[in-house]
Amino acid sequence: MLAVTLAVASAAAPFAQAAADSPRAPTRVPLPAIEAGTGDRCVEDTPFMRRNHMDLLKHHRDRTVRDGIRTTQHSLANCVTCHASKKTGRVTGAEGFCSSCHSYAGVKLDCFECHADRPRAAVAEVHR
Amino acid sequence: MSVDHGRRKFLWESAALAGIAIAPGITLYDLAHGRAPEAAASTAVRWGLLVDMNQCESGCNACVTACDTENGLGGGKRATDSQWIRKIELKDMRGRVRSLPMMCQHCAHPPCVDVCPTGASFKRADGIVLVDRHTCIGCRYCMMACPYGARSFVHEPVTNQKPDVPRGKGCVESCTLCVHRIDHDRIPACVEACTTAGRKALLFGDLNDPRSEISQRLAAVATTQVRADLRLDTAVRYHGL
Numbered sequence: 001m002l003a004v005t006l007a008v009a010s011a012a013a014p015f016a017q018a019a020a021d022s023p024r025a026p027t028r029v030p031l032p033a034i035e036a037g038t039g040d041r042c043v044e045d046t047p048f049m050r051r052n053h054m055d056l057l058k059h060h061r062d063r064t065v066r067d068g069i070r071t072t073q074h075s076l077a078n079c080v081t082c083h084a085s086k087k088t089g090r091v092t093g094a095e096g097f098c099s100s101c102h103s104y105a106g107v108k109l110d111c112f113e114c115h116a117d118r119p120r121a122a123v124a125e126v127h128r
Numbered sequence: 129m130s131v132d133h134g135r136r137k138f139l140w141e142s143a144a145l146a147g148i149a150i151a152p153g154i155t156l157y158d159l160a161h162g163r164a165p166e167a168a169a170s171t172a173v174r175w176g177l178l179v180d181m182n183q184c185e186s187g188c189n190a191c192v193t194a195c196d197t198e199n200g201l202g203g204g205k206r207a208t209d210s211q212w213i214r215k216i217e218l219k220d221m222r223g224r225v226r227s228l229p230m231m232c233q234h235c236a237h238p239p240c241v242d243v244c245p246t247g248a249s250f251k252r253a254d255g256i257v258l259v260d261r262h263t264c265i266g267c268r269y270c271m272m273a274c275p276y277g278a279r280s281f282v283h284e285p286v287t288n289q290k291p292d293v294p295r296g297k298g299c300v301e302s303c304t305l306c307v308h309r310i311d312h313d314r315i316p317a318c319v320e321a322c323t324t325a326g327r328k329a330l331l332f333g334d335l336n337d338p339r340s341e342i343s344q345r346l347a348a349v350a351t352t353q354v355r356a357d358l359r360l361d362t363a364v365r366y367h368g369l
Contacts, residue, residue, distance in 0.1 A: 065260050067168035068252060068311050077291045114261055114296035116289050126288050127200065 032101035033094070037082035043073055053079075057111075076111060081119045092117040162313055174236075174255040174363060175305055176335040177319070178342050178351065179228060181368035183329035186227035189215055191330065194321030195231075198306060200290040210280035210295075212303040213318055228366060229318065229330070232257060232278040232303035233354065236361035240270035240279065249300075255335075255363055256305050266298040275355050278302045335363060 042049055044056075060074040072078045083097040084090055091098040092112050102109040116123050163169070195213045196203040202210070213231040220226070238257045240249045248264035251257050259270075259279075271279045279302040286296050292308040295301055306316035314320075315332045322330040333342030351365040 061262060063168075065258070065262070066250065066252070068163075068254070068307065069166060069168055070308075070311050071165045080291070114286070114289060114294040114299075116291040116294070120291045123288065123291055127197070127290070 030100075030104065032104040033085075033097070034101065035083075035085055035095075035097060037097070039082050042082075043078070076115055077120065080115075080117065084117075084119050084122070089119070089122050090117045163311070165311075169252050169254040169256075169311075171253045172336060174335040175310060176234070176255070176333065176342060176363035176365065177305075177316075178331040178333075178345055179364065179366045180329050180331070181226055181228050181366060183327045184227050184229065185327060185329075186217060186225055188227070188325060188327065190321040190325040190327075191215075191229050191318035194317040195303070198290075198309075198317035199293045199304075200286075200288065200295070208281075208283045210282060210301060212278075212280070212301070226368070228369070230276065230278070230354075231318075231364065232274075232305075233276050233360070233362035233364045234303075234305060236363070238360065239273040239275065243269040243273040245269065252307070254310075256307050256310070257302075258304055258307065259300055259302065261294065261296070261299040261301075264299040266300065268300060270300055274302075275358055275360075 044052075049056075056074040057076055057079075060071075061076070063069040064075070080091050085093070085095050085097065088095060090096050092109075093099055096117070098109055098112070098117075118126075192211075192213050192215055193203070195201065199212060201212065205211070213229055216228055216230045218226045218228065234255055234257050236251075236255065238249070238251055240257065241251055244250075245267060246263045246265055248260045248262075249257070249270045250260060266281065268281055271277075271281060279300050281300050282295060282297050284297060289295055293304075306314070306318075309316060319330040319332040322328065331342050331345060333340040335343060335346070337343060338347075345367075346365060349367050351367045352369040353360075353362045353365060354369070
């Protein structure tokens, strides 16, 4: 069983690499719209963030709500500031950085039922 | 290279002197009440409010409006609308009308925390009573337990939330004493608005610090806790009630 898994993984690896590098051919599955964020680089490496962003956010939220620790390194507001779509200004919606990938992965995203999905400046504009 | 001992001694003494020069017992750190962003809230501090009802004017709604604006509340007055602070008119037997703001009293022994089945309702180290919406299941036990009717339930979906004040349908919420402002060394929005409106009915400060303005005022004037018989040790005190 392990051998089969390894074989599949090694067979799939070149495709995944090619897919990441070149524009994809149209498929039946809507692919996530991953738009590069503003700024030079993310707060952590991209592969690390792909795997662990949920843990960072969960850890940070408890420290902020319970202990009042308001560092910006792993704060959701900080994510939104950089990753809001240049077109819609949001991280949600069909082209949103968060929502599009979550819908592709089939993982429910409920952060933005309470949290602002736009950068601070954009929200201030609405409330003016 | 030889060490200039005279110069080194002078530098050490200057540094020591600078530390005590401001005033005995007062350091710059205390004056700013600053807390580093990576430091947790501490039990050394207990935030409180003093309401001077002689300064609070009937008809003035500045604190309520400021709260709504700061926290992105709709400002509606229906039973199902969130109200974190209300203005209340009290009429005594002789018909004299007094006005006061009523909000979460930030009890030292909060009944809302006692009854919460999930631990969502909690008291922060510095005495601020909050709801952790990540764990709130919206059962509303806390609303029934609160003797001050201070909590609201969000019945409908919310949009355009403030980044500092996330809030949404299905959770209970109440006055946070503007915790997001306090963590950045700012005073609550209602207190700021009251001062801006030319009244000084609200005074915010550290109840644990005997040198703070609020502690000195509490020592000087007679103050009341609402429903003191419940012995909840509220952090909001009223003068002239």
